[in-house]
Amino acid sequence: MTTETMETTRNPNPDTAYVHGYSPHEAQRLGDQADTLADLLHAGTAFPAGSRVLEAGCGVGAQTVHLLAASPGVRLTAVELSADSLARARERVAAEAPGTDIHWHHGDLHELPFPDGSFDHVFLCFVLEHLPDPVAALAALRRVLRPGGTVTVIEGDHGSTLFHPESPAARRTIDHLVHLQAEAGGDALIGRRLHPLLTKAGFAQVTVRPRVVYVDDARPALVEGFTRRTFIAMVESVRADALAAGLSTAEAFDRGLTELRRAAEPGGTFLYTFFKAVAVKPQP
Numbered sequence: 663m664t665t666e667t668m669e670t671t672r673n674p675n676p677d678t679a680y681v682h683g684y685s686p687h688e689a690q691r692l693g694d695q696a697d698t699l700a701d702l703l704h705a706g707t708a709f710p711a712g713s714r715v716l717e718a719g720c721g722v723g724a725q726t727v728h729l730l731a732a733s734p735g736v737r738l739t740a741v742e743l744s745a746d747s748l749a750r751a752r753e754r755v756a757a758e759a760p761g762t763d764i765h766w767h768h769g770d771l772h773e774l775p776f777p778d779g780s781f782d783h784v785f786l787c788f789v790l791e792h793l794p795d796p797v798a799a800l801a802a803l804r805r806v807l808r809p810g811g812t813v814t815v816i817e818g819d820h821g822s823t824l825f826h827p828e829s830p831a832a833r834r835t836i837d838h839l840v841h842l843q844a845e846a847g848g849d850a851l852i853g854r855r856l857h858p859l860l861t862k863a864g865f866a867q868v869t870v871r872p873r874v875v876y877v878d879d880a881r882p883a884l885v886e887g888f889t890r891r892t893f894i895a896m897v898e899s900v901r902a903d904a905l906a907a908g909l910s911t912a913e914a915f916d917r918g919l920t921e922l923r924r925a926a927e928p929g930g931t932f933l934y935t936f937f938k939a940v941a942v943k944p945q946p
Contacts, residue, residue: 698887711735723751800863819853835918
């Protein structure tokens, strides 16, 4: 069973805040990332059947299908600001998790129309990194969470990237992505800040655990699914914006990409750290 509500959003042009854009290629990259990392990122996250769960910023539904698979029988509400992404999410869930109990809401997570304490659990993955005020977003989500309920937050941190062969040119190309995300109001290094952000937003019992992805020749599925189709594809997607902003020349950007791709070639290695936080809304 699925339902949907349409609400007025705060941002009439959400594309300006999402540095990676809303292309079909980006939707595919998000799906590749979610499928490749599902066991790593979703391990330990399972909500009881009948629980009222809010997924804030569901995007194209890449994480939604894994959330539903790990928690059968939950009453899920998925919120997304981009109407196009929400439509893709509905299509993905209909194809991969048909018959699930999900309520779709098109709107801004800062202005949710739900009463205080409407949900038992809140889940958000790769959302805070794109927001100019993550504490305000977390506080808005805390309002709709019942006392004693939990919030689960997953974010990356591009500063955690290690690769071999090492390359200053590849580092500079990654830094262009970090810079562009900051210019858009986000923070590509937010993973390391989850504990203070959740604490400042009024949550208690905050626990943060790193989830490390390490890739070498012995892990060919991760070489393709993560190093190439997730991380390198993400960096490559901002090429035009980096050139337009004057951050790099075409030659320098492409050299950095070429050297970064060596981490996915025989003899190369790649490491990246995600941060997963769980916290509780205190009892009054």
